[in-house]
Amino acid sequence: EAQVTQNPRYLITVTGKKLTVTCSQNMNHEYMSWYRQDPGLGLRQIYYSMNVEVTDKGDVPEGYKVSRKEKRNFPLILESPSPNQTSLYFCASSLAGVNIQYFGAGTRLSVL
Amino acid sequence: RKEVEQDPGPFNVPEGATVAFNCTYSNSASQSFFWYRQDCRKEPKLLMSVYSSGNEDGRFTAQLNRASQYISLLIRDSKLSDSATYLCVVNRRGSQGNLIFGKGTKLSVKP
Numbered sequence: 376e377a378q379v380t381q382n383p384r385y386l387i388t389v390t391g392k393k394l395t396v397t398c399s400q401n402m403n404h405e406y407m408s409w410y411r412q413d414p415g416l417g418l419r420q421i422y423y424s425m426n427v428e429v430t431d432k433g434d435v436p437e438g439y440k441v442s443r444k445e446k447r448n449f450p451l452i453l454e455s456p457s458p459n460q461t462s463l464y465f466c467a468s469s470l471a472g473v474n475i476q477y478f479g480a481g482t483r484l485s486v487l
Numbered sequence: 488r489k490e491v492e493q494d495p496g497p498f499n500v501p502e503g504a505t506v507a508f509n510c511t512y513s514n515s516a517s518q519s520f521f522w523y524r525q526d527c528r529k530e531p532k533l534l535m536s537v538y539s540s541g542n543e544d545g546r547f548t549a550q551l552n553r554a555s556q557y558i559s560l561l562i563r564d565s566k567l568s569d570s571a572t573y574l575c576v577v578n579r580r581g582s583q584g585n586l587i588f589g590k591g592t593k594l595s596v597k598p
Contacts, residue, residue, distance in 0.1 A: 410588075417590035418531070418574070433585070465530055475521065476586060478530035 377402045381466050381479035388456055389487050396451045396482050398466030406469045407449040408433070408476065409441065411462040418465070424449055425471075456486040488513045491589040493575050499595045504565045508592045510575030511557045519578040520551055522560050524571045525591065531574055534560075565596045 379400045388394055400407065408423040410433075420433030424443040438460055440452040449468075453460060463483050467476040493510045500506050512520075520537035535542065537549040537558050548561040558577075562569055575589035 415590070418588040420585065423585065463528070474519070475533050475536065478532070481528070481530050483528075 379466055379468050379477050379479040381482050383482060384480060385483050387485045387487065390457055391455050394453050394456060396464060398449045398451065398479060399447050400468040401447065402468060402477070403446065404468035404470055406471055407443065408467045409451045410465045410467065411435065412465065413462050458486050460484065461486050490514065490587045491575055491577050493589040493592045495590060495592060497593040497595050499597060500565055501597055502565055502567060505561065505563045506565055506594060508560045508573055509557050510589055512577040514577065514579060515556060517577045520558050521576040522549060523574040523576055525574055526571050567596050567598065570594055570596045
């Protein structure tokens, strides 16, 4: 089954404790992206990647890191999480950036 | 002008009603347009792409007006299961890597 898989689905952590949210897709898509969704603000892009070893900042990259060492994986790293990073996070993939994007089920993160 | 703008609603309609949403976009060079549907706390899912000539998928019709820079979504014969938030999506000019999502319009279909 074609899918985008995010883990974990739910995470509660404390300020400053490094964490990684994994994202994997099995559709051989070149493009992958991370979004955060907050009430009243909609979906905002954090980082995106157009191919292996090619990443670029989205609209709200501060406090986040990404890497794209393999085509199928695009982890999101929070080196020192802060409470303002409490949010619902989605990973997405597509054949190319302007094409239809397929989303993972989301990761709900709470930073205390 | 915001890159993608939608009326947040909520639109509260009875079953069987016809409802229409509009979305305006600021980038006249945008080429890709979509409507996504998002259920509460779930991931967005593609509802339909929007083509220049307009397109229909069952009870759903999408239209694009390039001159006025808006896209629309018409839902006929609304069902309870249509209750969701509808996201307008447009690509950024000159960028291969970015789709912009509107904040969404909430639809609630009542019995």
